[in-house]
Amino acid sequence: MSIRLFITGGTFDKEYDEIHGKLYFKDTHLPEMLKLGRCRADVKVRTLMMVDSLEMTEADRELILANCRRAHEERIVITHGTDTMEDTARMLGAAITNKTVVLTGAMVPYAFGSSDGLFNLGSAISLAQCLPHGVYIAMNGRFFTWNDVQKNRALGVFEARHRAESRGPDPHG
Amino acid sequence: MSIRLFITGGTFDKEYDEIHGKLYFKDTHLPEMLKLGRCRADVKVRTLMMVDSLEMTEADRELILANCRRAHEERIVITHGTDTMEDTARMLGAAITNKTVVLTGAMVPYAFGSSDGLFNLGSAISLAQCLPHGVYIAMNGRFFTWNDVQKNRALGVFEARHRAESRGPDPHG
Amino acid sequence: MSIRLFITGGTFDKEYDEIHGKLYFKDTHLPEMLKLGRCRADVKVRTLMMVDSLEMTEADRELILANCRRAHEERIVITHGTDTMEDTARMLGAAITNKTVVLTGAMVPYAFGSSDGLFNLGSAISLAQCLPHGVYIAMNGRFFTWNDVQKNRALGVFEARHRAESRGPDPHG
Amino acid sequence: MSIRLFITGGTFDKEYDEIHGKLYFKDTHLPEMLKLGRCRADVKVRTLMMVDSLEMTEADRELILANCRRAHEERIVITHGTDTMEDTARMLGAAITNKTVVLTGAMVPYAFGSSDGLFNLGSAISLAQCLPHGVYIAMNGRFFTWNDVQKNRALGVFEARHRAESRGPDPHG
Numbered sequence: 001m002s003i004r005l006f007i008t009g010g011t012f013d014k015e016y017d018e019i020h021g022k023l024y025f026k027d028t029h030l031p032e033m034l035k036l037g038r039c040r041a042d043v044k045v046r047t048l049m050m051v052d053s054l055e056m057t058e059a060d061r062e063l064i065l066a067n068c069r070r071a072h073e074e075r076i077v078i079t080h081g082t083d084t085m086e087d088t089a090r091m092l093g094a095a096i097t098n099k100t101v102v103l104t105g106a107m108v109p110y111a112f113g114s115s116d117g118l119f120n121l122g123s124a125i126s127l128a129q130c131l132p133h134g135v136y137i138a139m140n141g142r143f144f145t146w147n148d149v150q151k152n153r154a155l156g157v158f159e160a161r162h163r164a165e166s167r168g169p170d171p172h173g
Numbered sequence: 174m175s176i177r178l179f180i181t182g183g184t185f186d187k188e189y190d191e192i193h194g195k196l197y198f199k200d201t202h203l204p205e206m207l208k209l210g211r212c213r214a215d216v217k218v219r220t221l222m223m224v225d226s227l228e229m230t231e232a233d234r235e236l237i238l239a240n241c242r243r244a245h246e247e248r249i250v251i252t253h254g255t256d257t258m259e260d261t262a263r264m265l266g267a268a269i270t271n272k273t274v275v276l277t278g279a280m281v282p283y284a285f286g287s288s289d290g291l292f293n294l295g296s297a298i299s300l301a302q303c304l305p306h307g308v309y310i311a312m313n314g315r316f317f318t319w320n321d322v323q324k325n326r327a328l329g330v331f332e333a334r335h336r337a338e339s340r341g342p343d344p345h346g
Numbered sequence: 347m348s349i350r351l352f353i354t355g356g357t358f359d360k361e362y363d364e365i366h367g368k369l370y371f372k373d374t375h376l377p378e379m380l381k382l383g384r385c386r387a388d389v390k391v392r393t394l395m396m397v398d399s400l401e402m403t404e405a406d407r408e409l410i411l412a413n414c415r416r417a418h419e420e421r422i423v424i425t426h427g428t429d430t431m432e433d434t435a436r437m438l439g440a441a442i443t444n445k446t447v448v449l450t451g452a453m454v455p456y457a458f459g460s461s462d463g464l465f466n467l468g469s470a471i472s473l474a475q476c477l478p479h480g481v482y483i484a485m486n487g488r489f490f491t492w493n494d495v496q497k498n499r500a501l502g503v504f505e506a507r508h509r510a511e512s513r514g515p516d517p518h519g
Numbered sequence: 520m521s522i523r524l525f526i527t528g529g530t531f532d533k534e535y536d537e538i539h540g541k542l543y544f545k546d547t548h549l550p551e552m553l554k555l556g557r558c559r560a561d562v563k564v565r566t567l568m569m570v571d572s573l574e575m576t577e578a579d580r581e582l583i584l585a586n587c588r589r590a591h592e593e594r595i596v597i598t599h600g601t602d603t604m605e606d607t608a609r610m611l612g613a614a615i616t617n618k619t620v621v622l623t624g625a626m627v628p629y630a631f632g633s634s635d636g637l638f639n640l641g642s643a644i645s646l647a648q649c650l651p652h653g654v655y656i657a658m659n660g661r662f663f664t665w666n667d668v669q670k671n672r673a674l675g676v677f678e679a680r681h682r683a684e685s686r687g688p689d690p691h692g
Contacts, residue, residue, distance in 0.1 A: 011367060018453040019502045021357060023367070034314075037292030038280055040330060041314035107211055107364040113459020119210030122295030125314045130303055141207075141214035141298045156365045157213055184540060191626040192675045194530060196542070280537040286632020329538045380660075383638030384626055386676060387660035453557055465556030468641030471660045476649055487553075487560035487644045503559055 002042045003128055004073035005030065008064065009050040010081030012117050014109040025050040029110045030079060033121055041125055044073070053081025053088075053105075061091050068096055075128040076101045079121075082158075085137055086149050093135035093146025101135045102128045102143070107156055116140060175215045176301055177246035178203065181237065182223040183254030185290050187282040198223040202283045203252060206294055214298055217246070226254025226261075226278075234264050241269055248301040249274045252294075255331075258310055259322050266308035266319025274308045275301045275316070280329055289313060348388045349474055350419035351376065354410065355396040356427030358463050360455040371396040375456045376425060379467055387471055390419070399427025399434075399451075407437050414442055421474040422447045425467075428504075431483055432495050439481035439492025447481045448474045448489070453502055462486060521561045522647055523592035524549065527583065528569040529600030531636050533628040544569040548629045549598060552640055560644055563592070572600025572607075572624075580610050587615055594647040595620045598640075601677075604656055605668050612654035612665025620654045621647045621662070626675055635659060 007013070007028045014023045028047055048067055049060055068076055080088055082105045089103050104124035106117035124138045135146035139158045150161045180186070180201045187196045201220055221240055222233055241249055253261055255278045262276050277297035279290035297311045308319040312331045323334045353359070353374045360369045374393055394413055395406055414422055426434055428451045435449050450470035452463035470484045481492035485504045496507045526532070526547045533542045547566055567586055568579055587595055599607055601624045608622050623643035625636035643657045654665035658677045669680045 014367075016454055016458055019499070021360075021369070023369070033292075036289065037313060038289040039292070039314035040312075043314070108362055109458075111459070112362055112455075112457060116209065116211040118291045119206075119212070119295035122292035122314070123299040126296040126299045126311065126316065127303065129316070130300065138299065139213075140210060141212035141216070141295070143299065143302070153365070187540075189627055189631055192672070194533075194542070196540070281535055282631075284631060284633065285535055285628075286630070326538070379638075382633060382635065383659060384635040385638070385660035386658075389660070462555065462557040464637045465552075465558070465641035468638035468660070469645040472642040472645045472657065472662065473649065475662070476646065484645065485559075486556060487558035487562070487641070489645065489648070 002073045003075045004071045005043050005045045006078045007047040008080050010105045012079045012106045053084040074099050077124045077128050078103045080105050089146040100131050102138050104138045175246045176248045177244045178216050178218045179251045180220040181253050183278045185252045185279045226257040247272050250297045250301050251276045253278050262319040275311050277311045348419045349421045350417045351389050351391045352424045353393040354426050356451045358425045358452045399430040420445050423470045423474050424449045426451050435492040448484050450484045521592045522594045523590045524562050524564045525597045526566040527599050529624045531598045531625040572603040593618050596643045596647050597622045599624050608665040621657050623657045
């Protein structure tokens with residue numbers, strides 16, 4: 001079973017610029033991460049863009065969608081910045097129903113050594129192989145469907161939209 | 174959804190003894206790995222033993238089975254040495270049909286920095302949440318059912334038993 | 347022989363803020379680094395400040411000088427941001443002649459895993475024990491006296507001022 | 520100032536064999552470590568052997584001595600297993616008086632991520648540049664002359680022989 005891995009950038013792939021002391025994008029770390037994980041799944045990697053997801057445009061999202069549609073593989077993993085991951089998931093989820101697409105990301109750049117990226121990549125590649133067709137977000141040991149997920153920006157955590165709402169004041173209370 | 178994580182040792186948890194220059198077991202790294210992965214799944218950890226899987230006895234396997242049966246959780250992950258992982262999977266697979274049990278391990282100790290363990294742990298925790306009841310091995314981006322898996326010792330890779338057999342000489346050739 | 351280690355911040359101690367995706371200061375990593383290096387030298391650590399050296403004020407430098415003067419130890423290491431390390435070295439060098447003071451830093455935060463910090467710390471602690479009284483900068487396997495050093499900002503490298511000047515156009519050429 | 524770096528193996532360069540779960544030697548990590556330390560000193564690397572120092576023979580030591588004598592550089596660093604480092608230091612110390620030779624090693628393999636090797640390498644390269652002619656051992660933030668050093672095998676620590684002896688029962692007590 002082949003898996004297509006589309007790279008779009010995000011925290012996953014941020015680097016430290018030694019000269020200017022800033023974070024930036026250079027090359028993707030995904031092939032190195034697959035090697036570190038001794039990944040034996042048949043994963044084909046293609047970089048679509050290398051952007052901070054806060055700077056992702058509608059044209060960028062259209063490009064991602066077009067690539068998902070065009071892919072021969074039925075199983076797709078997309079690495080993505082966490083800030084607008086739910087937006088891309090929603091857009092893809094409304095359009096793609098005949099493939100399994102799993103978006104994942106990282107809270108800490110892989111290059112920093114103490115990243116959750118490798119853990120999340122293992123999750124996403126596994127989920128892409130066994131979840132039914134649809135679009136999902138896999139982060140930090142949990143996964144969500146595209147129409148029931150949001151990033152809690154205060155905590156830096158993804159959570160179900162439904163469950164989050166139901167935590168509000170109980171009208172029957 | 175709660176996940177029970179049983180620790181049995183294996184390469185996952187080997188340490189380097191600075192005084193004697195040998196590998197040994199001390200404490201498990203699993204809680205640290207869950208923290209590194211920023212794991213938000215509800216994972217409850219219990220150490221059953223800390224052994225090299227080559228030294229695992231039938232009594233050890235009975236203990237693992239008893240704990241799987243006794244667990245309140247329907248979703249179970251077991252960390253295990255790779256050398257006899259398929260034996261434990263077979264024994265559990267014949268006995269447990271009402272829970273999802275995923276065995277995983279590592280080719281390189283987590284303490285060595287360049288381990289596949291975090292990747293595999295992400296896989297196992299995700300698969301435990303979405304695979305149907307049964308016993309599985311999840312390693313290096315792939316997963317196998319308990320009755321169709323073997324470790325290729327020459328390559329250090331898990332593979333389907335069926336597929337491996339079918340690679341043999343073709344009787345109709 | 348006791349060594350006093352004064353911490354002032356700098357790249358050495360920058361952290362990654364997962365929520366905002368920015369670099370910031372929290373606690374110093376120096377005790378952890380000494381532990382990682384299995385340091386058996388008698389090093390006493392004190393944090394004086396946690397600042398980016400571009401934001402270091404004259405008052406900050408006066409505080410560093412006062413602490414160097416007041417220290418009972420004859421051997422002092424100072425961790426410092428690289429951007430103005432030469433300024434602090436010059437100020438201390440003009441004032442302190444009865445102690446050995448070695449400034450060091452890092453081009454990459456220690457928290458990023460691939461840092462030069464541990465290498466530089468090993469250098470600085472060793473040099474503090476064997477260089478004659480005076481003020482020095484130790485970075486990336488080389489060391490310089492306070493009045494003959496500058497940071498080449500384009501390359502991110504420290505170099506001797508004298509040698510750098512002599513590389514200019516030769517008036518006798 | 521050129522520094523000659525001779526590699527002889529030792530814990531520094533041990534690797535983990537994924538197939539057999541044992542430690543072994545493959546290629547040296549020293550060039551990678553110099554790169555990680557952003558080392559700007561002019562270091563020329565040559566591998567003389569890749570052995571566990573417990574298996575080092577007199578012929579091996581003669582080879583090391585011959586290479587030290589033959590080297591054009593006045594400053595030499597030798598990476599060496601810690602178990603017999605003091606023996607090699609003694610043999611070299613009795614023979615070489617016109618160069619500065621610093622032996623160093625690691626308590627934990629570099630490949631394990633949590634190694635003291637980078638710290639020790641920073642020390643050794645710095646000490647080689649500023650210590651007077653003679654033979655030294657640099658480990659874990661301390662350094663010793665060839666005729667006053669021993670490894671405390673119980674603690675895994677190098678210490679001065681003289682000081683260790685003087686810790687014995689006091690005849691005037």
